[in-house]
Amino acid sequence: MKALQYRTIGAPPEVVTVPDPEPGPGQVLLKVTAAGVCHSDIAVMSWPAENFPYGLPLTLGHEGVGTVAALGAGVTGVKEGDAVAVYGPQGCGTCAKCAQGKENYCLRAEELGIRPPGLGAPGSMAEYLLVDNPRHLVPLDGLDPVAAVPLTDAGLTPYHAIKRSLPKLVPGSTAVVIGAGGLGHVAIQLLRAMTPARVVALDVSEDKLRLAREVGAHEAVLSDPKAAATVRELTGGVGAEAVFDFVGAQPTVTTAAAVAAVEADVTIVGIAGGSLPVGFGTLPFEVSVTAPYWGSRGELLEVLALARSGAVSVHTETFSLDEAPLAYERLHKGKINGRAVVLP
Ligand code: NAD
Ligand code: ZN
Ligand code: ZN
DSSP states (O other): OEEEEEOSTTSOOEEEEOOOOOOOTTOEEEEEEEEEEOHHHHHHTTSOGGGOOSOSSEEOOSEEEEEEEEEOTTOOSOOTTOEEEEOOSOOOSSSHHHHTTOGGGOSSHHHHTOOOBTTTBOOSSBSEEEESOGGGEEEOTTOOHHHHGGGGTTTHHHHHHHHHHGGGOOTTOEEEEEOOSHHHHHHHHHHHHHOOOEEEEEESOHHHHHHHHHTTOSEEEEOSTTHHHHHHHHTTTSOEEEEEESSOOHHHHHHHHHHEEEEEEEEEOOOSOOOOOOSTTTSSTTOEEEOOOSOOHHHHHHHHHHHHTTSOOOOEEEEESTTHHHHHHHHHTTOOSSEEEEEO
16 A cells, blocks of 8 residues: 655655555554644654654554444454544553543553554554554544544644633633644634634734634734734733643743733643743743643544534645645645645
8 A cells, every 4th residue: 555654864754655454353444534734743754863752664644534444353343334533642541541531641651652643653644544443433423534634633632722721711711822723723613612712813824814813713913022912902911811822832832921811721732842931920820831732532522523513624735645745845834724634
């Protein structure tokens, strides 16, 4: 089968031919119908050899949906032809966190060598994907594969982040979204669907600010050193009760802190290496700063249900598997509006 692989540190990913995978006992083989292109992959492909945590070659793609093509021995609960989404941050299934569906925070994944597809294990940018256990599959139940695939990360990750802050996003509150890209443009829609908060989006690109307004942001502000003052002004000096940073670089986490209200939540989702000093007098009183990872299995079901209700629609741009390197190149240059989706 064809697969998109990251093969050489620092080089672009390549479309190659690899053996068709076959499901072993307990495993499910999917014919991949769509795979999402996440900025985290670009981060992965920028890591130097000495810090690279995965083996090479690595088949990319940690957002995947497909139809069940074959079942390994003993698999029950799914059948051939079922259309399913893959829960990516898979855990051991039995530790205390996994028991709560929080496989993203599995206590034993590291020790057991369990890695998400596309982030260590072979990913969804291929004609077929092997899934280790049917519990990682969630029925699409009528959702379009292209529209649904980004929900497995670009939907699930902001959903988890926003859900934590719901008690603070009461009527009259403000939520700030920094970075209206793949995750951010979904976050804006989730905030509108799940909260009465006023949503202020920040981005460096006029195209992204336009998309932010289209998908429901009340205000869209150019992200520059003056942005924090603008947000303060928009909130009558109070600041935002919740700030979601989908960039995570030093300038954006600095802005995130500067727009936080007393008792705000500052959630750093982007992985661009920025950090905040936390200590008495560094931030407004009782600000909580957190950096979450992906979301739980239960939350994936919830975000898919929300999409079925029509409350969230991901803006997508599609590419064939042969064009997948171009999708990454365009994402790297900031040229993707919404989410790029590869159709293997
Ligand atoms: P993306 O490229 O689609 O979106 C990033 C957006 O940020 C773009 O619209 C870009 O114009 C904007 N941007 C860049 N610099 C900015 C700045 N200084 N101020 C404001 N906006 C700026 O990327 P994505 O796929 O949505 O991923 C976003 C980030 O989230 C990445 O760092 C990714 O690695 C990370 N991520 C984290 C998790 C997690 O579990 N923590 C999960 C998925 C993605
Ligand atoms: Zn991702
Ligand atoms: Zn576990």
